[in-house]
Amino acid sequence: MNNTKPTLFTSLSPALLHLYDVNNSVVVIIDVLRATSTIATALYNGAKCIIPVDSVSRCIEIGKQIEGITAGERDGKVAEGLVHGNSPFEYPKDFIEGKTLVLTTTNGTRLLQMALDKGAGEIITGSFPNLSAVCDHLAAIKQPVILGCAAWKDRVNMEDMLFAGAVISRIKGHFSINCDSSHLAETIYKKAEKDLFGFMKKNDASHYHRLMGFGLEKDIRYCLEIDTANVLPVYRDGKLVIKEF
Amino acid sequence: MNNTKPTLFTSLSPALLHLYDVNNSVVVIIDVLRATSTIATALYNGAKCIIPVDSVSRCIEIGKQIEGITAGERDGKVAEGLVHGNSPFEYPKDFIEGKTLVLTTTNGTRLLQMALDKGAGEIITGSFPNLSAVCDHLAAIKQPVILGCAAWKDRVNMEDMLFAGAVISRIKGHFSINCDSSHLAETIYKKAEKDLFGFMKKNDASHYHRLMGFGLEKDIRYCLEIDTANVLPVYRDGKLVIKEF
Numbered sequence: 001m002n003n004t005k006p007t008l009f010t011s012l013s014p015a016l017l018h019l020y021d022v023n024n025s026v027v028v029i030i031d032v033l034r035a036t037s038t039i040a041t042a043l044y045n046g047a048k049c050i051i052p053v054d055s056v057s058r059c060i061e062i063g064k065q066i067e068g069i070t071a072g073e074r075d076g077k078v079a080e081g082l083v084h085g086n087s088p089f090e091y092p093k094d095f096i097e098g099k100t101l102v103l104t105t106t107n108g109t110r111l112l113q114m115a116l117d118k119g120a121g122e123i124i125t126g127s128f129p130n131l132s133a134v135c136d137h138l139a140a141i142k143q144p145v146i147l148g149c150a151a152w153k154d155r156v157n158m159e160d161m162l163f164a165g166a167v168i169s170r171i172k173g174h175f176s177i178n179c180d181s182s183h184l185a186e187t188i189y190k191k192a193e194k195d196l197f198g199f200m201k202k203n204d205a206s207h208y209h210r211l212m213g214f215g216l217e218k219d220i221r222y223c224l225e226i227d228t229a230n231v232l233p234v235y236r237d238g239k240l241v242i243k244e245f
Numbered sequence: 246m247n248n249t250k251p252t253l254f255t256s257l258s259p260a261l262l263h264l265y266d267v268n269n270s271v272v273v274i275i276d277v278l279r280a281t282s283t284i285a286t287a288l289y290n291g292a293k294c295i296i297p298v299d300s301v302s303r304c305i306e307i308g309k310q311i312e313g314i315t316a317g318e319r320d321g322k323v324a325e326g327l328v329h330g331n332s333p334f335e336y337p338k339d340f341i342e343g344k345t346l347v348l349t350t351t352n353g354t355r356l357l358q359m360a361l362d363k364g365a366g367e368i369i370t371g372s373f374p375n376l377s378a379v380c381d382h383l384a385a386i387k388q389p390v391i392l393g394c395a396a397w398k399d400r401v402n403m404e405d406m407l408f409a410g411a412v413i414s415r416i417k418g419h420f421s422i423n424c425d426s427s428h429l430a431e432t433i434y435k436k437a438e439k440d441l442f443g444f445m446k447k448n449d450a451s452h453y454h455r456l457m458g459f460g461l462e463k464d465i466r467y468c469l470e471i472d473t474a475n476v477l478p479v480y481r482d483g484k485l486v487i488k489e490f
Contacts, residue, residue: 012401015260019399154264156257158425180403183448188429191436203428 008175010147010164010182014111015154020146022118028126028134031108031150032159033207034086037223039240040130041088044229046097049239052109056081059104072104087219107150115148123235127163128224133232135170158205165189196224251389253420255409255427258396259356265391267363273371273379276353276395277404278452279331282468284485285375286333289474291342294484297354301326304349317349332464352395360393368480373469378477380415403450410434441469
């Protein structure tokens with residue numbers, strides 16, 4: 001009965017996305033440290049919506065037009081000209097509730113734009129804080145899925161592959177998976193799942209070192225925690241909003 | 246003292262090679278199933294040299310000019326118009342000794358050409374049958390290294406990542422490795438090393454299924470065996486020859 005199941009592929013880098021049939025697939029944008037963790041958190045805490053944009057100048061422009069909160073990072077730090085950064089801790093309920101966040105990030109928003117340009121049927125965002133929401137949705141919809149890792153400047157990274165593996169380990173029974181990247185991701189996740197932070201540290205993850213260097217251990221730990229902001233962000237008409245079922 | 250060590254990166258797909266500083270690096274071409282296993286084997290069994298070419302028509306043309314043995318595959322089978330395929334078992338000593346092999350393969354020769362075009366300082370080929378020769382050389386030369394996986398039509402594959410991990414697990418002490426792909430490859434290898442064939446089978450490696458479908462279990466098992474053809478193929482003046490020390 002395997003051939004009646006929809007396919008699932010993992011694209012480990014935006015530079016590999018063109019290898020997969022994005023058109024009409026559900027694409028999960030994965031940028032664990034920290035864009036998609038922050039997106040889930042801001043929406044969970046009541047943000048009206050999040051407008052992802054691909055450049056700092058456009059972020060500033062749109063922020064002015066709609067009186068939104070401009071936020072984003074380049075190379076892991078608050079981008080020049082923007083007011084807020086990419087940390088989930090910047091968006092507690094008493095600050096973000098009812099507001100619109102205009103967000104630009106190094107890798108995540110660029111991948112989202114690519115998926116959009118390639119005709120993705122649906123675009124959602126995933127990270128450990130909303131793992132269950134992502135898995136429940138993918139298991140239910142019975143459509144082809146591409147897990148799209150945002151990576152780091154197109155280089156494969158550990159945390160996005162770990163999240164892809166977490167999704168696969170939970171929902172693989174619903175899909176036909178002929179994709180070594182997916183099987184590798186699952187293997188890595190199974191090895192790491194008991195202590196994701198410890199695994200990143202022990203295996204010298206580049207992003208672990210980059211963020212630790214900025215004093216952001218708290219951010220890393222939060223972004224690797226499961227279901228702390230368990231909503232499903234979906235991209236509609238230029239905005240990320242919580243998907244209602 | 247880490248910063249005095251040369252760097253090592255792993256490129257998991259030819260589509261990612263441009264992210265690394267190929268120029269003046271030693272590039273290891275990795276195409277475990279089966280090109281680089283066959284290259285090591287043919288040279289170990291006494292082939293004079295191997296001329297890797299990127300197309301079947303060029304393979305036929307050069308084969309005629311030099312009276313070489315034309316060989317190659319497309320999609321895992323002997324390519325139309327060529328006499329031999331890509332199995333290491335086609336090149337025993339009593340057949341190949343003293344002869345020139347003109348070889349074209351789906352992924353391996355294309356990656357070699359890319360590394361050449363990008364100005365690699367040295368190009369060698371690696372696979373489990375010549376693991377120790379590759380590791381001994383890389384540990385000795387003290388130059389930047391890129392482990393280049395040939396993958397499958399640019400999609401990351403299990404066996405090439407496993408070989409990269411095997412190399413890294415042996416020689417990482419000689420290099421500065423700030424590369425998640427490398428750390429992930431090593432983790433995967435450590436998980437698999439006791440039974441590489443079993444790991445490929447259990448984790449549904451796409452190439453495992455493709456070659457098993459052609460009845461080539463023997464080839465898979467041979468290509469995952471360590472040091473059975475332990476020579477170092479190096480690319481010089483358009484040919485792969487055994488590097489003499």
